[in-house]
């Protein structure tokens with residue numbers, strides 16, 4: 001990326017430094033490449049069959065999705081086989097032209113909402129089609145303009161991979177490139193620290209100390225590797241569901257040694273250390289940015305991007321009306337972090353050794369088991385509910401198998417016409433069981449004279465769909481009258497007798513229908529000798545009829 005020099009701040013009257021009311025737009029004043037409005041999926045390629053091309057290492061083709069990883073020590077974007085989710089693979093093989101025109105991103109994820117946008121990328125909340133979990137995917141805004149620009153963008157992947165294991169750095173999943181853009185899948189966080197500030201406005205000081213501790217730990221992991229972040233600000237700190245703050249956006253991370261060798265890029269001017277203007281990049285610059293971010297967070301102060309206040313803040317003059325709101329202890333720490341001279345500024349080690357922060361770390365150590373336990377409990381509760389759902393499905397299945405073995409019901413095959421409704425199309429509405437895998441079919445046909453011992457555990461519970469169908473119709477239509485099925489719970493003794501009777505009758509009489517027909521007045525037109533018993537069940541009139549099992 002072209003290095004951009006910051007203009008010298010203008011001297012203008014800037015006395016309005018309180019945070020504006022949040023109106024849904026985060027107005028960041030910075031000196032970065034201009035924002036480009038882009039569409040990601042609009043890349044046309046009529047000749048490419050992407051379902052074949054995924055994983056291919058052959059072409060140096062931007063249309064092909066390549067996995068990016070530096071885990072082996074060097075970038076393996078061209079050699080790595082792109083991990084495609086199983087469902088995506090299935091989709092790509094089964095769906096025809098449509099899936100061929102889908103990007104790897106579309107194949108693997110369902111895009112839900114936009115989480116945020118920076119100068120380099122847009123971040124979306126997505127659902128991974130392979131595991132149905134929620135993630136965040138950052139898509140770079142600008143196309144790779146050249147090999148140098150691409151290499152710089154890919155550096156972010158290296159940094160994400162490097163810090164992914166740290167508790168206070170965002171967890172990285174994987175990255176790939178396609179259509180000259182970089183895609184990065186990472187853990188989904190609840191919100192950024194900036195969003196949190198706008199939501200809460202007043203953050204209790206206790207919480208501020210915890211946030212500072214989290215960020216110092218994250219920053220220490222970078223500084224220990226001689227790396228500097230250069231873009232520490234509230235937008236680039238994310239909060240997860242456990243309220244842990246995590247450093248994100250490693251797009252500008254650079255080696256301390258390379259930093260002063262014209263390779264560094266300034267971050268947001270509101271958080272920028274004064275020495276950056278002279279081109280001095282160091283770990284102390286990160287400490288200044290963190291210090292001023294803490295000032296913003298604890299005093300709800302709108303940081304200037306230039307003007308007299310910008311200079312005052314960098315000369316160690318913090319506005320009294322704001323700083324007086326916080327404790328002297330916190331004031332001192334912030335002032336130490338914002339020292340005009342980078343050599344006077346605190347280091348991460350010094351800050352972590354501060355009595356207040358040291359005490360908190362000690363307390364946390366004793367709480368660590370409790371924290372782990374609560375995390376385990378939350379996870380196992382989720383797993384337990386999933387298991388319960390599976391068990392319920394398994395129990396239904398067993399019940400149906402049992403019923404089938406006992407000949408209590410016959411599953412309706414597609415070739416059979418359900419008998420409770422004359423309309424074949426509506427009788428078996430595109431079965432829900434076909435759309436939801438693992439859920440037992442609700443449509444079934446009762447065999448009229450099958451014995452059922454216990455009325456209470458009658459499968460009418462599963463007949464809801466069928467019941468509803470019948471009750472919706474009220475008085476049966478002429479067509480339905482001809483096709484009313486006998487779904488009556490039948491007394492076991494009766495049925496044994498019925499069976500014997502019906503089988504002996506079969507020998508002497510022509511085959512009878514197991515249907516009841518209803519006359520115009522709503523009474524059954526069938527011979528009264530066929531109705532063995534009438535009863536009511538759940539407000540419905542039920543009939544026991546003599547039917548032929550055939």
Ligand SMILES: Nc1ncnc2c1ncn2[C@@H]1O[C@H](COP(=O)(O)OP(=O)(O)OP(=O)(O)O)[C@@H](O)[C@H]1O
Pocket residue numbers: 115116117118119120121122123136138170186187188189190191192231235236238248249251
């Ligand atoms: N994993 C995530 N979970 C939730 N929200 C996220 C996640 N990653 C990023 N965001 C949101 O998207 C915004 C932009 O992300 P990010 O800072 O990575 O983009 P950027 O273009 O590199 O930004 P910058 O202009 O700071 O360089 C963040 O401020 C945050 O609100």
Ligand SMILES: [Mg+2]
Pocket residue numbers: 118119235236249
């Ligand atoms: Mg950012």
